[in-house]
Amino acid sequence: MGKSLALYSEKLISTEDILAGHIIVSDGKITDVNRGPIPPSFSGEKINLGDKMVFPGFVDLHIHGAGGYPLTDKPEDVLKLAHFLAGKGTAAFMPTTTSLGLEDLKKQVKAVKKAREEQEKGAGGAKILGVHLEGPFLNVERKGAMVEKYLIEPSLDFFAELEDSARGMPLRLTLAPEKEGATNLIRHAKKRGYIIAGGHTNATYEQMTEGINAGISIANHLFNAMSPLHHREPGVVGAYLTDDRVFCEVIADGIHIHPAVLKLAYRCKGSEKMVLISDAILAAGLPPGSYDFGGKKINIDQKGRSFLDDGTLAGSTALMARGAKTLYEKVGLPLPVISAFASRNPALAIKETTLGDLKPGKEATFTVLDDTFEAVKTIVSGQILKEA
Numbered sequence: 001m002g003k004s005l006a007l008y009s010e011k012l013i014s015t016e017d018i019l020a021g022h023i024i025v026s027d028g029k030i031t032d033v034n035r036g037p038i039p040p041s042f043s044g045e046k047i048n049l050g051d052k053m054v055f056p057g058f059v060d061l062h063i064h065g066a067g068g069y070p071l072t073d074k075p076e077d078v079l080k081l082a083h084f085l086a087g088k089g090t091a092a093f094m095p096t097t098t099s100l101g102l103e104d105l106k107k108q109v110k111a112v113k114k115a116r117e118e119q120e121k122g123a124g125g126a127k128i129l130g131v132h133l134e135g136p137f138l139n140v141e142r143k144g145a146m147v148e149k150y151l152i153e154p155s156l157d158f159f160a161e162l163e164d165s166a167r168g169m170p171l172r173l174t175l176a177p178e179k180e181g182a183t184n185l186i187r188h189a190k191k192r193g194y195i196i197a198g199g200h201t202n203a204t205y206e207q208m209t210e211g212i213n214a215g216i217s218i219a220n221h222l223f224n225a226m227s228p229l230h231h232r233e234p235g236v237v238g239a240y241l242t243d244d245r246v247f248c249e250v251i252a253d254g255i256h257i258h259p260a261v262l263k264l265a266y267r268c269k270g271s272e273k274m275v276l277i278s279d280a281i282l283a284a285g286l287p288p289g290s291y292d293f294g295g296k297k298i299n300i301d302q303k304g305r306s307f308l309d310d311g312t313l314a315g316s317t318a319l320m321a322r323g324a325k326t327l328y329e330k331v332g333l334p335l336p337v338i339s340a341f342a343s344r345n346p347a348l349a350i351k352e353t354t355l356g357d358l359k360p361g362k363e364a365t366f367t368v369l370d371d372t373f374e375a376v377k378t379i380v381s382g383q384i385l386k387e388a
């Protein structure tokens with residue numbers, strides 16, 4: 001019998017409701033969730049969180065770096081990022097590559113894999129769920145902050161090498177489905193059990209629908225770096241908003257997408273298919289200034305906007321807890337819906353069924369926030385990683 005732990009809070013925020021109650025944890029798993037105080041007969045460690053909000057641990061499927069730690073070819077850097085994120089309320093994440101040459105990508109994928117193995121041996125930090133390859137099979141016309149010279153045509157051989165480096169861990173590929181050979185690659189990747197997202201794409205509505213039919217199941221940062229909705233050409237946005245098969249990622253820093261447009265997306269997709277992401281870059285959590293990002297200069301202004309010298313938005317500096325705050329304060333979403341956006345849906349989008357809700361049988365992974373949405377504790381598989 002492993003260590004047992006009980007938490008009490010007036011605000012246990014599941015995807016269904018808000019409960020004043022307790023959660024019992026044993027061996028890193030939730031064994032009970034119930035109304036009222038921790039039973040006096042409970043003999044393990046007791047934590048009273050008062051009026052702090054307890055969410056199922058936030059899961060970030062799209063993050064390039066934070067706290068000065070970009071994704072590099074060093075497993076130590078991935079682990080530093082994992083620890084930094086835990087300190088900010090992100091409990092699990094998929095380190096995300098930007099488009100690079102094959103050798104550099106392979107090294108980064110291997111670094112993620114090694115860091116993940118170190119976590120299995122107790123290295124701690126937010127849980128590494130696998131790797132997200134954002135590119136390099138993306139459309140130059142919608143490159144956003146991607147470096148153009150690395151954007152290439154879909155290639156099964158190129159992908160096979162990355163697959164090989166990632167072997168044994170979940171992998172997500174984001175590509176532009178209108179590129180020559182993309183449909184083939186999507187079908188191949190789906191057959192191998194990988195998760196496929198469409199992004200940095202200039203596809204027509206028909207091309208995107210074909211991509212979804214082939215296996216795309218996630219909209220990579222919906223609205224950003226894709227063909228917009230036009231009433232005679234619905235584009236990628238039109239396809240994503242109207243197809244119930246697709247989970248839609250949104251950056252909710254209040255800068256990348258207007259709160260009214262976040263609300264619109266929610267009305268189209270409902271609480272089942274929206275996924276909060278940070279799309280954070282290494283400068284997230286750092287003060288304003290200029291930083292290096294894959295050989296490009298990134299500027300952070302006083303409002304926390306990150307942009308290239310030509311003004312293009314370059315990823316966000318708002319981590320998951322800040323996104324949750326925007327969804328609550330600016331979009332007006334109820335807390336259980338935010339719990340679905342930030343925890344359950346991202347977990348389901350990558351078929352990770354052990355995370356994402358406050359229910360017996362799930363992993364004891366929690367994000368605890370105060371009423372300003374600052375992280376006060378992050379608990380991963382029953383291990384407390386961040387103390388107030």
Ligand SMILES: [Zn+2]
Pocket residue numbers: 134144199200221225
């Ligand atoms: Zn992107």
